[in-house]
Amino acid sequence: MKKIAEILLIFFLVTACAQDVLIRNLPPALNGYLAYGGNNSHNFYFPIAVSDSITLKWETGTYGSYNNSSIVAYDKYVLVHDLAGRITCLDLYNGKEIGTTIYEGEINAAPVLYRGRMFFIVNNREEKYSTAYYFDLNDGKIISQSQIPGSFNSQILKNEDGFFAISYQGVIYKFNLAGLVEWKYDTGVKVISNPALAGNKLIYASMTGELSCIDIQTRKKIYAVKTAAGFSGGITLADSSGFIGDEKGNLFCFNISNGEINWTYDTGAEIKNQPVCNGENVIVSNLGGEMTSLDIRTGKLIWKTTLSGVAYATPLLFTNLVVQPNMDSYLYLLNSSNGAILKRIKTRGRMKLSPVYFNGMMILGYDKGNIGAFEVREVK
Numbered sequence: 348m349k350k351i352a353e354i355l356l357i358f359f360l361v362t363a364c365a366q367d368v369l370i371r372n373l374p375p376a377l378n379g380y381l382a383y384g385g386n387n388s389h390n391f392y393f394p395i396a397v398s399d400s401i402t403l404k405w406e407t408g409t410y411g412s413y414n415n416s417s418i419v420a421y422d423k424y425v426l427v428h429d430l431a432g433r434i435t436c437l438d439l440y441n442g443k444e445i446g447t448t449i450y451e452g453e454i455n456a457a458p459v460l461y462r463g464r465m466f467f468i469v470n471n472r473e474e475k476y477s478t479a480y481y482f483d484l485n486d487g488k489i490i491s492q493s494q495i496p497g498s499f500n501s502q503i504l505k506n507e508d509g510f511f512a513i514s515y516q517g518v519i520y521k522f523n524l525a526g527l528v529e530w531k532y533d534t535g536v537k538v539i540s541n542p543a544l545a546g547n548k549l550i551y552a553s554m555t556g557e558l559s560c561i562d563i564q565t566r567k568k569i570y571a572v573k574t575a576a577g578f579s580g581g582i583t584l585a586d587s588s589g590f591i592g593d594e595k596g597n598l599f600c601f602n603i604s605n606g607e608i609n610w611t612y613d614t615g616a617e618i619k620n621q622p623v624c625n626g627e628n629v630i631v632s633n634l635g636g637e638m639t640s641l642d643i644r645t646g647k648l649i650w651k652t653t654l655s656g657v658a659y660a661t662p663l664l665f666t667n668l669v670v671q672p673n674m675d676s677y678l679y680l681l682n683s684s685n686g687a688i689l690k691r692i693k694t695r696g697r698m699k700l701s702p703v704y705f706n707g708m709m710i711l712g713y714d715k716g717n718i719g720a721f722e723v724r725e726v727k
Contacts, residue, residue, distance in 0.1 A: 370424055370436060370445060370484045379421035380705045383457040383502040384621065384661075387544035388584035391417075391623050393704050396667045399680050399689045401721045404708065405442035406695065409435045409716040413699045415620055415660055416457050416502070418712070420705040421484075427718055428454040432469060439708055442720060446487070452477070456502045459510060464490065466510050466526055470498040479512070481526025491526040502541040502581070504549070511563070513538050513551055521563065532566050534559065541581030541621065543589065545603050552578035552591055558599070558606055570606035574599065579617075581661070585624035588643065590631075592618025598631050598639070600646060610646030614639050620661040620701065623669075630683070632658030632671055640686060650686035654679055661701035663709065672698030672711055694719060 384391060411431025419426050424445065425437045430453045436445040450469040458467035465482040477499055481490040497514035504511040509529060510522040517534040536553035543550050548569060550560045556578065559571040576593040583590045584603060592598045596616045600609040616635030623630050628649055632638045634657050640649040656675025663670040664683060671679040678692040700712030709721045 370421075379460060380419055380703055381421070381460040382419060382505060383417050383541070384583075385703075387504050387506070389502070389541060389543055389581055389621050390583050390585060391621065391661050391701060391703075392625055392664045394625070394666055396726050397665045398724045398726050399668060401680070401692070401709065401723050404440070404720045404722045406717060406719045407437065407442035407444070409433065409437075409718060410447075411716055412714065413712045413716075414455055415699060415701065416455065417661075417701040417703050418710050418718075419457050419460055420703065420710070421460050423706075425705075425710055425718075425720075426458060426460070426465070427712065428456075428458060428467065429716060430454070431716075432472075434458060434465070434467065437718065439706060439710075439720070442718070448482070448487075450478075450480075455498075455500045456512070459503050459505045460484075461505065461524070466503065466505075466522065468495075468499045468503065468512055470500075477514075479520075479522060479526065479528075481522075493522070493526070493528050495520060495528065500539045501551075504542060504544045506544060506563075511542075511544065511549060513542055515539060517553070519549065519551070519561070530566065532561060534561075540578040540591070543582040543584050545584055545589075548603065550582055550584075550589060550603065552582060554578065556593065558591070558601060560603075560606060572601070572606040572608065574608075580619050581621040583622045583624060583629075585626065585629070585643065590622040590624065590629050592620075592622065592631055592633070594618075596633055596635070598622060598629070598641070598646075600629070600643070612639070612641055612646045612648070619659060623662055623664040625664060625666065625683070628683075630662060630664060630669060632662055634658065636673070638662070638669065638671060638681065638686060640683075652681060652686035652688065654688075660698055660711070663702040663704060665704075670702055670709065672700075672702060674698065676713075678711075 411429030432450040435447040452469040452471040497516040519532040540552040554577040560569040576595040616633040636654040656673040660672040669681040674697040680690040696714030702711040
């Protein structure tokens with residue numbers, strides 16, 4: 348009994364300490380990488396040319412494992428969420444831990460940052476509900492929290508009015524800027540795919556193969572298009588088109604306004620991540636380890652390259668370079684024009700977090716809670 352009491356006391360003390368301030372004296376209006384994919388289009392594209400001589404700056408361990416998500420960043424800070432219910436704050440330039448918060452459950456979706464605050468959802472362990480938290484980064488205090496039925500696997504969206512999240516059970520929740528539920532909409536389908544937001548159009552894809560859109564102002568369905576297979580990857584938007592891959596490996600290009608399918612291309616294996624676009628081409632990787640580049644207008648094949656492992660995380664696209672983390676513990680650097688593999692960089696584990704470029708650094712995550720930051724040099 349004494350031993351059990353000691354363990355419980357240690358757990359209490361660790362949990363209490365973990366709720367300390369994450370970031371002190373943080374200005375409220377800084378630019379940053381504030382959400383998964385950087386914005387509601389979820390396009391991991393940066394319109395700059397970079398050298399393929401990237402250099403590992405630092406590596407550090409956090410706690411739990413990761414899913415196909417990404418870090419968020421603010422000023423000189425990196426915020427990492429994991430499947431052990433933690434959000435860890437690291438220094439962007441040296442990897443030093445600034446602080447951490449711990450919750451009893453899983454955090455599947457990246458937090459969304461807004462004016463020095465952080466909105467996120469915890470899938471509570473052994474419960475039939477989740478908890479949405481609105482957290483003040485300056486003083487480490489929870490501003491508000493709401494219990495919501497179901498679990499949340501897809502990424503959170505934000506506009507000027509609040510936050511949007513869709514549960515596995517297919518219910519869309521709108522949270523106001525105080526972090527509280529304002530309304531909900533039951534889609535009637537199950538969803539694990541990442542939705543996207545274009546103006547008042549919230550676009551989502553179901554596990555049974557429906558591609559749908561609702562108007563977030565009127566809460567009316569705009570369209571629903573049935574395809575052949577279910578969706579577990581994410582929707583990427585570029586101009587007037589949207590892109591998503593399905594469980595059979597088909598990549599769909601669709602019209603954002605009406606859901607009409609512009610073209611379809613069979614990549615050969617299931618797609619669980621996000622396509623990336625540069626305005627002319629769309630590039631996608633699949634669980635067969637293949638990367639495919641297609642003409643964004645016609646769907647015509649530009650190039651196809653086979654990697655040695657499973658491509659689970661979303662690639663990062665620059666004007667001249669594609670960076671693909673892989674489950675074979677290698678980071679692949681490819682020429683974005685022809686798909687030629689320029690380099691393979693060995694890492695400490697299988698990579699699941701999609702890489703993010705921020706302030707000259709590329710941050711990604713491996714197995715067992717490891718985070719790596721590479722210095723990336725822009726070239727003219």
